[in-house]
Amino acid sequence: MRRLKIQKLFFYLILFGMTIIYLGPFLFSVSISFNADKDVLTWPIKLIPEEWTLAHYQSVWRDLPFGQWLVNSVLITSIQTVSNVFFSALAGFAFARLRFPGKNIIFSMLLASLMIPGIILLVPKFIVLNEFRLINTYGGLILPGLVSVVNIFLMKQFFETIPKDLEEAALIDGCSYFRIFWQIFLPVSKPALAAVAIYTFQGSWNEFMWPVIVSVTNDMFTLPVGMAFLKNEFSVQWPLLMAGTILISLPTIAIFLIFQRYFVQGVASAGLKE
């Protein structure tokens, strides 16, 4: 009994420590974003501001093209999320359920492409898009992220767990394969689809490397890129940066809170099912 209690205590201590490590920087950012300029870099750190201010948040909207960046980010992220869900489901269905020549070879090639670190692909991707004159355009920002192999793989794995009987019953009922996909497989795959949507949203919303390479002018920046440019050679506008960052992270947090159930379910059923 006693030992159990001590074990439990120990366990909670570890959890608490981890929480501090993960949450600490975030809380610190929140605090900075509300702190008056003069208190930002004082020691000891004032986690609870002496003087609350919304000035930095106002400044983000007033002094930066934050609205434009927001539009860019929303546009890119929503297109990429929708297209990822749609295409990875379609491709996943084909790989899981249809028979066509070269299926295994194509799928192996897709998987093999995962072995190549993304960084290496930046330059060739840039060159190709440059040839198409897509640098510094929405096309250049959006096209490379329309579909991802990981998502295809996820959907394929999920679709493979759906009993074959279901597909056959639908065939006998008179469905075409597209209808089976659309009316049977998609509706029963909500958890997996939600997982794909959430992952893609997160990845796309926070993506930094690609937008920073492909966007040249200020008006094509996404939110993370715009924020990064607040760090210039001479100074870092910490409070402004933090206020912007907090604003950027709000949608992700909101989505996680709303879809928490789906998120966990999706991870469980998409990755580990049987």
Next chain:
Amino acid sequence: MADVLLKNIQKRYDKDVLAVKGASVEIKDKEFVVLVGPSGCGKSTLLRMIAGLEEITAGELYIDDQLVNDLSPKDRDIAMVFQNYALYPHMTVYENMAFGLKLRKYKKSDIKQRVQEAADILGLREYLDRKPKAMSGGQRQRVAIGRALVRQPKVFLFDEPLSNLDAKLRVQMRMEIKKLHQRLQATMIYVTHDQVEAMTMGDKIVVLKDGEIQQVDSPMNLYHEPENKFVAGFIGSPASNFLHGKITQDTELAFQSKHCTISIPTDTSMGKRLNNHVNERVILGFRPEYLYDKAHEADKRLSIDLVAIIDVIEPIGSESYVYFHFADMPSDSFCFRSNSDIHYVPGQKLKLGIDLNRLRFFDEKTERRIK
């Protein structure tokens, strides 16, 4: 409603797996045909070829005189009930049943009427708005049957639809499907590995083994006149007893095995047939119900006394299955059915006789019935 004709149908999965080796069956309109056999014998494969879910490697399949080899399932006008129900989990019972009709562009009012009708027949009236998840196995299987019913197809196909249900429900559903058949007067093809299900439901039974049809016959004919040793052993429970031995003709015609020797009267048709097989190795098959305790049965024409020693008694209520061995040979066990009023004890010695009219002989090599 339709005839189904299978002409030398074959199925090859991989290069070396011949799952169905040339099946020819004629299924008449309104017939209830059962495909039965041990696991892996190819019954599902055969049914799925009729459904169009599996390509036919060779042979011809006709539904109502139309060659349907290359027709897709939806154009064959068949409906199928699966072992795992295969209900659409995101649709209600009503939607599950209506789905096929919707796809076939029936009018809304027609769909409604047909679904209601099927729901009434199957006792699903109150459940129409439920999702399958919220139903028991028996109810789900009813929905699956309902889904087939509303379509009013030419042929109903069932693949072990009852094997996920408990024993009691299975018996009940068995009867309901049978009633349904009488009511609809439709052609039904039913797959099961359970010979009791096959016997009780089928007008005609197709016995399969290793992808080959062993016999196609009515239940009673299968039971009394099996074509070969496999059918004799597969149909009937408890299973037939078999003795390996030889036909001899010393002073009289007899079957001689290491367990016993049974003289065969030459005035029976069996005796006349065996005259041509003297000195050949044969297998004698006899069902547990054709063995009698001589102390309690005097009327039947029984063989000479066989001395048996009782091993185990299995009372099932109406009767008892008594397992025994012949003297000095405890390794081979046999069975006879007895009236449960008679009290036996393990180790008891008794004299048994086989009903001489019920002896069935099989060639030891080919295992085909000698007739």
